[in-house]
Amino acid sequence: MAGGRGGLILSVLLAGLTLTIVSRVQLVLPEGGGGMTIRGVWDRLPRPLRRLLVSDIFIRTCEGLVDVFLVIYALNVIGIRPPQYGVLVGVQMATAIACYLPIARLADRIARKPFVIATFLAFSAFPVAVIASRSFPALVLAFVIGGLRELGEPARKAMIVDLAEPAVRARSIELYYFVRSVAIAPAATVGGLLWRTAPAIPFIVAGTVGLIGTAIFSLTVDERYAG
Numbered sequence: 001m002a003g004g005r006g007g008l009i010l011s012v013l014l015a016g017l018t019l020t021i022v023s024r025v026q027l028v029l030p031e032g033g034g035g036m037t038i039r040g041v042w043d044r045l046p047r048p049l050r051r052l053l054v055s056d057i058f059i060r061t062c063e064g065l066v067d068v069f070l071v072i073y074a075l076n077v078i079g080i081r082p083p084q085y086g087v088l089v090g091v092q093m094a095t096a097i098a099c100y101l102p103i104a105r106l107a108d109r110i111a112r113k114p115f116v117i118a119t120f121l122a123f124s125a126f127p128v129a130v131i132a133s134r135s136f137p138a139l140v141l142a143f144v145i146g147g148l149r150e151l152g153e154p155a156r157k158a159m160i161v162d163l164a165e166p167a168v169r170a171r172s173i174e175l176y177y178f179v180r181s182v183a184i185a186p187a188a189t190v191g192g193l194l195w196r197t198a199p200a201i202p203f204i205v206a207g208t209v210g211l212i213g214t215a216i217f218s219l220t221v222d223e224r225y226a227g
Helices: 002-023 038-043 047-078 082-109 113-132 136-150 153-163 166-184 187-197 201-220
Strands: none
Touching: 038 166, 047 082, 047 113, 047 136, 047 153, 047 166, 047 187, 047 201, 082 113, 082 136, 082 153, 113 136, 113 153, 113 201, 153 166, 187 201
């Protein structure tokens, strides 16, 4: 209980410090985007950015279908203990941290598209790897794959920023994430309905949806826009 209170107090203090720092940042706003409606911002989204958005919606739906059921599947179906699941989360986070910065630098030097494809494939493979696991060591490998979902995230986010028009860049990015969030909102509910059929079903569907998103990105977003 005391630890929870201490963590809450620390979070509030860090949030206050962040707000103080951000309030001192001064940015020069580009001209040409004043008075524009949401529809106007949408109309100015470049076609490659819209295609990236569509593929991203599929990928995040893949994630949302199973995200809340991972711990239930690991504990109740595979039969590991709660402390072991904590280790799995740690393995996933460590993998993500280990690959994030080096791969981001490499993507800028080589090309972004291959790394975005790699991260989309990791999103697709993770739920399938979980249901294919029958033991704790196998789950460790599955959660390493889960950590690799961050592999191309810096490249994907850089693509969003680069593709958005400078005059409406901030609003374009916000609209991108708003549309994505609304589109994937039903995913967990759908996953729950599929779970009632069989616990493995939402994971299989998630992997399939992820592969569709990967294919959309691979086939529709040209390398010159992803580089």
